Amino acid sequence: MIEHFHLRDCLTFEEVSIDLKPGLIVFSGPSGSGKSVFMRSILASFGLDDPIAALSESVVSWQIDESASGLLNESPNVLREVKKEKARYFFNSQAISRATVAELSKTHLRHLSLKDYSDFDSDALLGLIDATVSVSDAKHTHHVSLYHQGYLRLRHLEQEMERLKSDERKLREQEEFARFEVNKINEIGPEPGEYDALLEIKKSLSKKEKLEEKIGHAQQIFDYEHIVNEVLESLDIDGAFFDDTMNELRTQFDSAQERFDDLEGTDIEQVLNRLESLSELKRRYGSIEEALSYRDSKQKELDVYESLEEHVEALQQELNTLYTSLTQSAAQISLARSGALYTLNDSINGYLHQLYLDGAEVTLTHGDFGPQGQDRASLQLKGAPLQQISAGEFNRLRLALLAVKSEGMQGQQGVLMLDEIDANLSGEESMSVARVLRTLSRHFQILVISHQPQLTAMGEQHFIVTKSEHSHVRELATQEERMEEIARIVSGESVSEKARHLATELLETAHVSAERVVS
Known part of the structure; x- marks a missing residue:
């Protein structure tokens, strides 16, 4: 998780220093206050966005593979982007390239945007199917691993x-x-x-x-x-x-x-x-x-x-043997996956039902050998390809996949960063998204920008971004402060008593939902 973030000289932000906790973290505030800029500055410290600040620094709890990266862990680790005439990146005190820091970060942090279809590509979907198979067949993961080794050899x-x-x-x-x-x-x-x-x-x-x-x-x-x-x-x-x-x-x-x-x-x-x-x-x-x-x-x-001819002949014999073995292995894996499709689709649509959506279907086709077998997985919503569904449907469908994936997780699994995932949703739809995110927050630290009161109320940590002459980020530490901000989201700058009452109800509902998630 990200434990602390520090920002200096970033457009309208002079300096920001915040401590972050596990769970669902919401950033709200008036339009134009700088929420998206602030989110981008966090991403920049991980090399995942263009640098826009003189300094953006993230203190993280995760450890990296020292032998693979050639870098040394400290406790905690600090990722830093410094920009003067040009941007420079550091892991603790060690200077590294932007590409290196981005590669290190991708293992622990994901930024979900509408341009990101990675959760829906064939390999990701096959991973979900395999996880579903493994619930009832503990050897399936081993079979897939053996196939993968054989495929690499092939x-x-x-x-x-x-x-x-x-x-x-x-x-x-x-x-x-x-x-x-x-x-x-x-x-x-x-x-x-x-x-x-x-x-x-x-x-x-x-x-x-x-x-x-x-x-x-x-x-x-x-x-x-x-x-x-x-x-x-x-x-x-x-x-x-x-x-x-x-x-x-x-x-x-x-x-x-x-x-x-x-x-x-x-x-x-x-x-x-x-x-x-x-x-x-x-x-x-x-x-x-x-x-x-x-x-x-x-x-x-x-x-x-002459020995080359003999080598080619021996190599061809090994290829033929490997083809036969992989064909048998891929067929076994395909059969197991086909048997798990009903269970997986039922799980996805179970979450989609909570999100006031349905009709998702993962299907399998077969082709040439690939890293995960001869299967190719695809996902449609009510028979429509993903490119034809709305942004709201896209976001909720991805949340459903993440929720299914999280079912087999133990403990925290990194950071998710979301930008207005509940935009253009109704109140009920927004609340459903908030509940699913709260469920996911058991396994991810989630940083999300929201303009909807339902998701804002569900946050376990709430920051407000405001702008006067400069932009500021401040944690709302009391229920009273949170209620006032949620009421502002409901009614605008002129906060009414009715809006305050609704905000209070939303916070109480969020508290009850949180207790259900924990139980």
Whole structure:
């Protein structure tokens, strides 16, 4: 709840400081005194209206989620809007943006205006139906929660599938190129060091005949080997070194001959063609090793493409399973909701009957999967869509929904701010609105502007807004003061005894109604 509100330099208001209590709080006063401006200044402190004051400050009893907001609670918390050249917002002493303070406030405060259809949207109505089902089926809320988790998973998987398919379309062209590159290199089938080896073969083949001829001439040296040994022996020289040299020479010549023998049958054209293919790889990739490395990288890409296909297939299987599960779950939830429609419509029309209105009907249709199932809920009044009903009917219908919603509440559930919700209503209709608001005040702190004596009399706290040179807000603390203000509302500035008598009756009626609400 809002415990205290302070205002400074706001159009015709110089300074206002008021303490607020739980329950139904009424603001009344002559037309043009500044009631709507004052209500707007309260909303501005919560970031829910444009700033019009140098300072608007609300002290509240609620606590915020520190981990989610990054802000620190104090006792109590203070929301403040300060406007000099520009407006700035604070939560306690921490500066925050208007969007942040508005987001924090929406959890605890609602301003009901004729432009606000949020109570009648499908999700809000489904929430009412589910609350009605849960009265007789405690597991229903759990079923809806499980469905919601599954739905979020479904949306995530669908987005992932769309991303994968988008990637798949882009990767298909890359896959074709990678496969072409891999196949081209694999067709050649290069081996590390093969190019240099073939070069050696090419060189050897080109020199083979000449070298064989030269080796043949060189081998004549062995014909004179025994002569050299005889000379060395005659000279008393150890010929071991010469024997070793000649043996090494034979080995080298034999090795060369073996290589020449190995080259026998080698097709020089094949060698040249192979070198040409490998040379093409070297020109394109820099070396045979780099070509092989490039092929391996492209092969890994192909593996990714294949795994992508497997991932898409697995994802589709999970989607199919989830679709089946959600369809069954949504059908179960729909059946339970359909069974609760009679009870809910009866409850709504029960409150509407108190408000001198009837003919409301919540209906269900079915469509695609949504956050709360395949149901779509809508509300009509006497068969007419909400856009065609009057402002008075709209307000009373919304009050009936709030009253139904409040049946399952325990304790205070935040703040409602209403601006002339009883405008253009008859006396009986206005009294009915006042009674329902008094019932709702068990669960909400309600701030309401009223020009009707019935609602004004029903208030648990009553402030009057007046204007002379400046506007002022003052709490009417005694029954006498309240009676005089209600009498003014009844008869105008010239208050008659008849108006005072009616005002007294209204206050007494409000007291009796309040006792019934409490009981």
